[in-house]
Amino acid sequence: MYESRKLSERERKALIELRKSHRLPWHSPPRFIKQDRIYMISAACFEHQQIINATPDRLEKFTVALLEFLNECCEKLYLWVVLPNHYHFVAHILDLDKYSRKVQPFHSINAISWNKEDERSGRKVFHSYSDRFMRSERHYWTTFNYIHNNPVKHGYVKKWQEWPCSSVHYYLEKYGYEKMKEIWFKYPLKNYGKGWDDWSS
Numbered sequence: 204m205y206e207s208r209k210l211s212e213r214e215r216k217a218l219i220e221l222r223k224s225h226r227l228p229w230h231s232p233p234r235f236i237k238q239d240r241i242y243m244i245s246a247a248c249f250e251h252q253q254i255i256n257a258t259p260d261r262l263e264k265f266t267v268a269l270l271e272f273l274n275e276c277c278e279k280l281y282l283w284v285v286l287p288n289h290y291h292f293v294a295h296i297l298d299l300d301k302y303s304r305k306v307q308p309f310h311s312i313n314a315i316s317w318n319k320e321d322e323r324s325g326r327k328v329f330h331s332y333s334d335r336f337m338r339s340e341r342h343y344w345t346t347f348n349y350i351h352n353n354p355v356k357h358g359y360v361k362k363w364q365e366w367p368c369s370s371v372h373y374y375l376e377k378y379g380y381e382k383m384k385e386i387w388f389k390y391p392l393k394n395y396g397k398g399w400d401d402w403s404s
Contacts, residue, residue: 232281232343233295239337241281242296243346246310246332247289254328256287257321265313266368276305281343282350285368286357291350293343299334306332344390347374352392 233241248254256262266285273280273294283292296302314328337343351374354366363371363383375383 232347233279233337240296240299241293241337241343242299243282243291243293243335243337243350244296244302244332245289245291245335246306247330249327249330251288253287254317254321255285255290257317261317261320262287262368268309268313272305272309276302281370282347283370284350284353284366286354286359291353293337293346293350303332341390344386345392345395348387348390349392349395356396 233239255265262285269285269290269292270280270283273283273292277294277296279295281293281295284290310329314326317328318324318326337346351363351369351371354360354369355363360366363369364375378386
């Protein structure tokens with residue numbers, strides 16, 4: 204369920220301010236030179252349970268925490284989306300092993316906090332993560348469409364811009380609706396995500 208619809212007017216205004224201060228990617232799209240290490244990282248809740256939005260403000264709070272975490276451990280952030288049971292982002296990561304060592308404690312801290320809130324001590328929350336290397340400009344732009352369309356794909360909203368926890372708002376402001384539409388048709392999704400992001404919401 205789209206939890207932000209339950210928020211009061213004051214809470215909605217606070218969320219808009221939060222988005223303005225935390226949603227911006229740090230750089231323009233990558234140039235794809237040989238030494239670039241641009242990855243799409245995906246992490247899901249164990250058995251795809253909707254734990255990230257189990258309380259009205261958890262999704263937004265986790266989004267802020269995730270962006271702060273990425274700011275510390277990635278060189279550049281390009282794209283991101285956070286959903287009730289998983290998240291995706293694309294970033295320049297120099298050392299994937301180092302990222303792996305940092306993400307486990309980050310997941311654990313959130314899991315312990317949420318299990319305490321939900322009175323579910325010992326529940327497994329996150330099921331590791333997967334990484335995909337961005338091979339080309341086409342791969343990047345298809346991923347751009349995929350990440351921003353993810354809330355629509357999983358049935359949370361009907362339009363990209365209706366989902367608050369996504370980098371789509373930055374790009375809509377940067378490129379405008381017509382350019383976003385052009386990117387959508389130039390880099391179609393086809394079967395992108397089939398087999399690894401097919402779980403039901």
